[in-house]
Amino acid sequence: MMRALPQASASELWRWLCALARARLASDTAQGVVSVRVVGEGAQVSAGEHADAALIASGGELRVQRTLDTDAARLFEQYAPLCATGGKRLVVAHLGQSLDGRIGPPSGKPEAITGPEDVRHNHRMRALFDVVLVGAGTVCHDDPQLTVRHVEGQNPVRVVLDPDRRLSDEYALFHDGLAPTVLLCRAEQARPGELHGQAEVIGVKGGCSPEAVLAELEGRGLRRIFIEGGGVTVSRFLAARCLDRLQLAVSPLIMGQGRPGIDLGETLRLRPRVRRFQLAEDILFECCF
């Protein structure tokens, strides 16, 4: 008699989700079927439905073939919809904000607004995406590493959007060699083959508009884009209707003043479908457009 497999743990499920999310699928796979099979400690993704698969992605749905323990089930609920997109482009932005919509103090100095669970969530998002993208303001104030450190997973390509080249190359991510790094600027600001520290400089035709930035990245096979701030950058992508999802992690904190999160400079009443997740004291609202 065959022995039933034990319940899958959160770390097993996480490996399968990462393998699926980061597999280089053709852009027309979205409606096809893809299986994730367990191979030793890792996971392998292949086309078609396989009886021994742990996960099967089919037409935007993700089916799990093993029973999951409680933590794994929670991870599956939160992250499966972000993984079962086939080769289609997916653009998700995140901001951690106070109850009154601030993402940092007035000085711009780095300050944790949300708690460690949201930090882990950000690292999970990095691991599930091809690219983590930030605006020049975030690099200038935070000097972030943008690597995956708090969870298991691979570092994405780090992309800094600095249209007018106002950043020097002194920031850590331009020379730490921890992950491939790209500086995107206006086409007229870039010379062919130029480096900024160790980062590749890419000039974007079309004035660095969100659409032009996404087209440039997609042309390089980078279709899963996670935008991690700051407020100006996320607001521009939202205003240009370039986000598939916007995640706002709200901390039970009132700051009174500070750097604004979403600011579109116009009155708008968007009421998207929202998924909610409790991250310890914070609540993550995921808006699905």
Ligand SMILES: NC(=O)c1ccc[n+]([C@@H]2O[C@H](COP(=O)([O-])OP(=O)(O)OC[C@H]3O[C@@H](n4cnc5c(N)ncnc54)[C@H](OP(=O)(O)O)[C@@H]3O)[C@@H](O)[C@H]2O)c1
């Ligand atoms: N709580 C959080 O989740 C979080 C996350 C990240 C950062 N932060 C905080 O937020 C602050 C920085 O955010 P921020 O809103 O001031 O700056 P930001 O969004 O990081 O960067 C803004 C700059 O990026 C460039 N840019 C971005 N998108 C562009 C586009 N589509 N087209 C042209 N230019 C574009 C512009 O540079 P130019 O002006 O040179 O054209 C713009 O001024 C810091 O205080 C940081 O600590 C908080």
